[in-house]
Amino acid sequence: MKHLKNKYFINGKNFSCELKEPYLEDLVVIFLNKSNLKESKIAVAVNNQMIERCKWKKKKVNFQDKIEIVAPFSGG
Amino acid sequence: MKSDYLVIDGKKFNSRLIMGTSLYPNLDVMNKSLEISETQIITVAIRRLNLSSKGSFLDQLNKDYNFLPNTAGCFTQKEAILTAELARETLQTNWIKLELISDKEMLLPDPIELFDTCKSLIKKNFRVFVYCSDDPILCKRLEDLGCEIVMPLVSPIGSGLGIRNEHNLEIIRRICSGKIFVDAGIGKPSDASRIMEMGFDGVLLNSSVARSLDPINMANAMKLAVISGRLGYKSGIIEKRNMASESTPFKGKISNF
Numbered sequence: 032m033k034h035l036k037n038k039y040f041i042n043g044k045n046f047s048c049e050l051k052e053p054y055l056e057d058l059v060v061i062f063l064n065k066s067n068l069k070e071s072k073i074a075v076a077v078n079n080q081m082i083e084r085c086k087w088k089k090k091k092v093n094f095q096d097k098i099e100i101v102a103p104f105s106g107g
Numbered sequence: 108m109k110s111d112y113l114v115i116d117g118k119k120f121n122s123r124l125i126m127g128t129s130l131y132p133n134l135d136v137m138n139k140s141l142e143i144s145e146t147q148i149i150t151v152a153i154r155r156l157n158l159s160s161k162g163s164f165l166d167q168l169n170k171d172y173n174f175l176p177n178t179a180g181c182f183t184q185k186e187a188i189l190t191a192e193l194a195r196e197t198l199q200t201n202w203i204k205l206e207l208i209s210d211k212e213m214l215l216p217d218p219i220e221l222f223d224t225c226k227s228l229i230k231k232n233f234r235v236f237v238y239c240s241d242d243p244i245l246c247k248r249l250e251d252l253g254c255e256i257v258m259p260l261v262s263p264i265g266s267g268l269g270i271r272n273e274h275n276l277e278i279i280r281r282i283c284s285g286k287i288f289v290d291a292g293i294g295k296p297s298d299a300s301r302i303m304e305m306g307f308d309g310v311l312l313n314s315s316v317a318r319s320l321d322p323i324n325m326a327n328a329m330k331l332a333v334i335s336g337r338l339g340y341k342s343g344i345i346e347k348r349n350m351a352s353e354s355t356p357f358k359g360k361i362s363n364f
Contacts, residue, residue, distance in 0.1 A: 042155040063158070072165055073156060074196035079185065081192040099155065101193050104164050105137070106152025106177050107127030107264070107313035 041098045056087035059100060073102045111341065113309060115148075115286070116202065116234050116255060118173070122147045123303070124333045125175060125288065127313025128164075131322060138169045140316055140326035148173045150204055150311070152180075153194045175236060177204040182217075184224040191233055202255070203228060204236045204290075204311075214264040216240050222248065229253045238290045243278040250285045257283060258311060261302070262292030265314040269298040273305075280306050296325075296332035303336025304344060 036047045041062055048061045059075060060066060068084075075082050076099040082090055092098065112119040126146040131137035141149060149172045151164070176194035181187040184207070191203040207224055209217035216239050228235050234255040239245055241259040249257045259279055262268035269292060270276065279287060289302050290311040299310045310333055319325035 063156075072163055072197050074153075074193040076189060076193060079189055081189060081196055083196065099193075101153050101197065102156045102163055103151040103174070103176065103194075103197060104154040104157075105128040105131075106150055106154075106179050107129040107317075 038094055039092065039098060040096065042100055053092045054088060055082060055090040055092050055098075058092055058098070059087065062100065071102075073100055075100050111337070113286075120147050120173075121145070122330075122333075123309035123337060124299075124330055125150065125309060125311040126316070126326070127311070129313055130317035132317075134167050136322050137317070138167075140322045141168075141172070142170060143323055144316070144326040144330045146172070146330075148175050150175045150177050150313070151198075152177055153190050153197065173202075174198050174200055175202050175204050176200065178206050181207055182209070182220075183207075184220055184227065187224050188227055188231070191228055192231075195233070201232055201234045202236065203233045204238060204258075206238045216260070218242065218245050222252070225249060225252055225254055236288075241272055241275045241279065243275055243282055246279045246287070247282050250283045250287075254285075256286045256288050256308070258288045258290035260291040261289050261298065262294075264291040265318075266292055267294030267315055267318075268292055269294040270301060273301075276302070276305060276307075293329075296328040299329055300332040300336035300339075303333050304339045306340050309333070 036049050039046045039058060046062060050057055077096050113123050122145050124144055124146050125148045126141055126144050127150045128137060151174050153176055176198055178187040178190040181190055187205060187207050194203060195201060205224060207217055207221045208214050218240055221239060225235050225237055236256045236258055237249050237254045238258050239249060246257045246259055262271045286308045288309040288311050289307055293299055293310060293312040293315045302310055312329060316322050316325045316329055
């Protein structure tokens with residue numbers, strides 16, 4: 032069965048991908064193009080709510096959700 | 108000066124200089140500047156992941172540091188709390204440098220929004236390093252609220268204007284018994300030294316080093332300035348007098364012609 036490409040809104044831009052089940056962890060894996068997220072120093076918010084990493088697997092995402100994937104950066 | 112540790116959140120630090128990591132000409136200069144400064148705590152921002160950048164910012168640091176994430180650019184309590192929570196998740200630290208600004212031109216802190224946000228963050232078990240205006244009463248109220256470190260500005264962020272209201276800073280140091288740093292506005296090493304001579308616990312700076320012509324040497328100068336000022340303060344600076352007071356006694360002088 033072919034999955035339809037769905038649109039998500041990540042870091043202020045539309046992002047299209049195919050997901051069998053729309054779970055946050057799968058979406059992050061595809062967005063980062065990384066199979067292993069363990070070493071990634073990132074954090075994720077969905078609709079302005081921080082989602083703990085341990086909850087990514089079970090967190091369903093919807094097309095209209097506003098997803099932010101952040102990381103530490105230089106700052107003063 | 109033995110045992111003059113700075114204790115933050117139960118951890119001992121030798122350095123009283125917190126360094127920012129922004130605006131350096133390149134990563135190599137940044138790394139060398141941080142190293143020569145002997146800082147043990149560096150600030151970082153939390154920003155959207157940039158997929159086109161090579162490796163993470165943290166991977167490009169050549170030494171281990173304690174991270175102090177900031178909420179730079181936040182205008183509201185909601186933004187600041189979410190940024191703090193994202194910082195805690197990614198860096199596994201309860202420390203947060205709370206910046207809650209009121210405008211883009213002066214980047215001055217919004218004291219009312221700031222106070223309420225501090226309350227919320229402390230309730231959420233954050234150790235708050237609060238960047239605030241140099242209002243003595245506000246600083247005292249933030250200290251009483253339970254902020255880990257209160258950090259009044261000496262002048263606007265990145266201005267390099269140095270100490271603009273020394274009188275307020277003197278009052279802040281007198282009425283606040285906890286840890287007080289200054290954050291923002293330091294321009295030259297003598298500013299940092301003066302702050303430390305006044306009995307402040309430390310200095311947080313970024314632009315004065317990163318934007319100087321020679322950041323590595325300026326980082327060294329700032330380190331020495333902080334150490335020098337602290338040594339001076341701990342050694343007991345003499346009181347000022349209006350009249351002269353001879354250092355060489357008149358006694359034993361050959362004669363009066």
